[in-house]
Amino acid sequence: MAIGFDYGTANCSVAQFINGQVNPIPLVGEDRYVPSTLCAPNSETVSEYLFRCKEIKPVDTVGEALLRRAIKVNREEGLEVRADDVKFGHEALDLYLDDPKDVYYVKSPKSFLGAMGLRDMQLSFFEDLVCAMMSNIKSRSEQHLGHEVKQAVIGRPVNFLGRGGDKSNIQAEGILRSAANRAGFKDVEFQFEPVAAGLEFEASLKEDKNVLIVDIGGGTTDCSMIQMGPTWASQIDRTSSLLAHSGQMVGGNDLDIYTAFKCFMSEFGMGSKRQSGLDIPLIQFWNPIAISDVQAQRSFYAHDNFSVLRQIHREAKEPEKVNRLLTLHRETLGYSVIREAEKTKIALGEHEQYTANLNLLSEVFEVDVTRERLEAAIEPPTNKIKALVEEAVVQSGIKPDMVFMTGGSARSPILTNAVKSVLGDTPVVRGDFFGSVTSGLARRANLIFK
Template identity: 40%
Template sequence: MICGFDYGTSNCAIGVMTEDRVNLLPVDGEKTFMPSALYALGRELICEQVGLGLPAGMLRDDFLLSRKVQLQQALRARRELELSNDEQVMFVGHQAFAHYFADPEEGYFVKSPKSFLGASGLRPEFVHFFEDIVTAMMQTVKQRAEQASGKTLTHTVIGRPVNFQGSRISDNSAEQSNQQALAILTAAAKRSGFQQVEFLYEPIAAGLSFERNLTDNKTVLVVDIGGGTSDCAMVRMGPDHRGRSERKADFLGHSGERVGGNDLDIQLAGKQLMPLFGMTAPLKSGKPMPTKTFLDAVCTNDVGALGRFSSLETGLYLEQLQRDCLQPELIARLIRLRDNKQNQQLVRSAENAKIALSDSDNTCVALDYIETGLNTHIQRTELEQAIERPLQRIMALMQEAVAQAGVQPDLIFVTGGSARSPVIREAVARVFGDIPLLDGDHFGSVASGLTEWAEKIYC
């Protein structure tokens, strides 16, 4: 059976065509969107779960041979944790968040693994590790979708950003980054049981979904503000275009960069939440507080930052910083957050605040999981100030796509969860003036477009 697979930074979804309509299948209980998160009782157990999910054959034999060391480590972890063979050791989606929130200092939790797939300089063992994380999630999502549909999914189109890393790196480095990420996704899809795998730019997929409702031909600037990347495409759309199987001539320009909803969450957490942990506290020396470690704490989409924050050196540094600070209780709060591995949860609180500020001018962020009674209020204007830099980069990507096309768009279509924010919509209006700004399904546009394209190329 043919499907579209949106393996997103924030959410995963699978769609199939049913009676000429896109049908998104339930993949997280009754929900058609599963948060892109994984929690395992031990990091080594992720590899084990992938191996258990592979059918007998050459693919499984090759995997077991390539992961011999990791699988031995998984056996040791099982013995140390006293886990029985039938005990569930890995959780994805909402269950992953629930287990992380309940016991953050135990187990291994990763949110938005897609953000890391194009990271430069990954050693082979880290590439294998990300392959296992993505495979474990894909296996679960595919199995749930197959249970819901009663059919085996064999052919898929998976969405991809224009660039998995920043567009400011060299063309050669960007291509290496993209090839690394696509290789990881392809390996994971094959190990999940897909026989045929193709990729489609996510903004183009979102545009295909939007095009269904166009009654006139238009040049459309499609803007997909995803969790990990923002991607733009200038596309000719409408009745004279949508029936074509070859659309290359309709795509007039595209741009993309690793800046998205996660970056907005991180900026908001850094500017509005980190002061509660001492980032703006005075030092006894009178010098300003160094901010790097505070920013590392919330930079949850950066492998290097996460490694630095969890390192032994940072632990020793924070102990000294506590002695040097005129408000040592704030640094003690940061030390507790680090010891309890609650930095992901803190950024999640910032994300929830960003979402709340889409419908309200202010919101209260409760941080009782850090300390009883700890909270802070955030105004929408403070959100606007906090996300100014990533928002400027998103606007620049939109202008770049238009410049490549050499024509102005008739319409701007925005999709992605963060596109709901009035702050973003106001910024688009300031840059592009009176060009109509339209939106659709902020979460389902990409999955729907991928499904339609899969049906077109495989049938």
């Protein structure tokens, strides 16, 4: 039996299409969603965990070298890898928040997969991360269903993050495919996420329509202009119905990053001066919270950068604020700051003001944020989303009959209004923000793996 698998930037979910309806598969208790997070004692644990605890072997010489290195490091550190050393989802986040300094934590590895210029060993490690997460989801699905699952249709964005264009997309999809195969999925197909969301919406249509799907997820925004309705619903080949695609790595994560940068980082010294009158480099405030940028994270948390930060602290006119930046580095708290930015973004979707609580372990302080301030903070990613909507309409050469908005970040009234500002009086329909893509993937899996 095949499943639809939404390996999302923010969450993972799966579903089956049985007896004419989509059946979401609970993964943790009754919860259908597992946050796309992983936590372990160190990064080397992941590769050895796959080999020892999941019996998943590397598929090439690079992977074998990565595994040998991981085993060597863990042996030198006296770490005997066990199955419960690797945590996923909420368990991973809880462990990180409890002890951020002494664990390896990663959120949204899907955001890294299209990055260019990485060494083969780094790419192999990314594959291990994805494989571990997919294996976890597969095992939980099979436990619930009571049988093995070998076939899956997996969602993918129109464009992955990366400066390589098609090369980034090919690299990222290749990592996903290899990881899924290693996790035990024998047959794997991919579907654009906005198209998948459209397939679910299509089931509700009584007549053919030109629909613009706007899928604003955790890491990407994808727009697809699709002809859909009864004429198209049962067709396996939908190529001629797909009129336009646009997509970019801009989504909920970016909104959180900009919220943190514009609303929080002044409390860490951003905008303050050195005694000489020179500004403190903005990059030192951007890099710790740029959780989707591997190089930025590596640059900020590098050992050498701590010496730079100490020098900035000594020269700062407001050393008490810059001291928080030192703590951010020392305790690896970037994800914690982003977590509070996300809570702020969600709260201001319903309220005009919110008081954020930033926990630096040694200090907890509050920051008041208004909706107006949030809108100003997230204006750059909001404008990118509006441009993607316009691009899809221009590509197709037609005005949509309606807009279907989905994806976790589409809940934001700020983004809904931004999309409406591009399309004027076109009706906007809002679907299952988290489940539309998964449901469409399940429908697609049922159609092609009969």
